[in-house]
Amino acid sequence: MKLMDKKAIIFLDYNGTFDDVNEGKGAILFHGLSKLNRVFDGNIQIVVITSALAQGNFSIKEDLIGTLLHFPKYLQSKFAYLIEEDCKYLSKIENLYFKGTRAICPHDGRKKDGVEICLKSIANRDTTHCIFVGDDEKVDLDMLNADVGNRKKIMLLANRRALSYQNHPIYKLNLNCKEVYEDMKNFIPESCNAFIVKTTQQSYGVGKGFEAVSNWIEKEKTL
Numbered sequence: 230m231k232l233m234d235k236k237a238i239i240f241l242d243y244n245g246t247f248d249d250v251n252e253g254k255g256a257i258l259f260h261g262l263s264k265l266n267r268v269f270d271g272n273i274q275i276v277v278i279t280s281a282l283a284q285g286n287f288s289i290k291e292d293l294i295g296t297l298l299h300f301p302k303y304l305q306s307k308f309a310y311l312i313e314e315d316c317k318y319l320s321k322i323e324n325l326y327f328k329g330t331r332a333i334c335p336h337d338g339r340k341k342d343g344v345e346i347c348l349k350s351i352a353n354r355d356t357t358h359c360i361f362v363g364d365d366e367k368v369d370l371d372m373l374n375a376d377v378g379n380r381k382k383i384m385l386l387a388n389r390r391a392l393s394y395q396n397h398p399i400y401k402l403n404l405n406c407k408e409v410y411e412d413m414k415n416f417i418p419e420s421c422n423a424f425i426v427k428t429t430q431q432s433y434g435v436g437k438g439f440e441a442v443s444n445w446i447e448k449e450k451t452l
Contacts, residue, residue, distance in 0.1 A: 235357045236272040242363035247432040258432040261439030268443045276310040283313040316343030344375035382423035385438035398424040
């Protein structure tokens with residue numbers, strides 16, 4: 230498969246993951262996301278996924294739009310959907326407005342459920358990669374267990390805490406050389422395999438994670 234034929238959908242947690250962009254800390258994230266966008270020839274789509282309530286004081290909607298205003302416009306346009314309240318509601322993001330909010334699950338669900346429901350609702354069949362991003366081992370890492378068909382699954386876990394046992398390969402990000410360690414460089418998974426990239430917290434770590442994954446995808450051999 231040619232690189233230009235690859236398309237990615239990114240499921241991105243907000244609180245504790247990239248909400249610090251509001252504090253002027255987004256430069257590395259913008260760089261990493263821009264590189265990923267180039268690697269996929271502009272074919273990326275971002276779904277913000279949160280357990281926060283869809284209405285009231287605990288909703289992230291206002292904060293999220295304020296955060297997106299800090300992004301370059303060409304990256305703003307990549308944010309396409311918001312999943313809220315334990316995967317109960319899905320909203321389309323268009324020109325920094327939320328449109329067409331609808332219930333997608335009648336009960337509380339896990340983020341894994343939100344990924345699966347979302348893929349059935351919106352994802353293009355040509356999507357080849359699902360990239361999950363979050364900081365919580367219990368809540369966010371579970372997305373890696375979602376049934377995404379034959380798409381490749383990559384998890385960026387933005388914290389430095391030691392993980393409990395995992396049945397997926399784990400690669401630690403070497404922030405000094407902007408690459409993952411040698412074992413990831415030489416790792417070519419089968420189409421359904423999944424792996425975890427451990428990076429540092431918040432938008433800086435996420436940006437570095439996107440850089441590393443972009444470098445890996447560029448060097449990936451044809452399966």
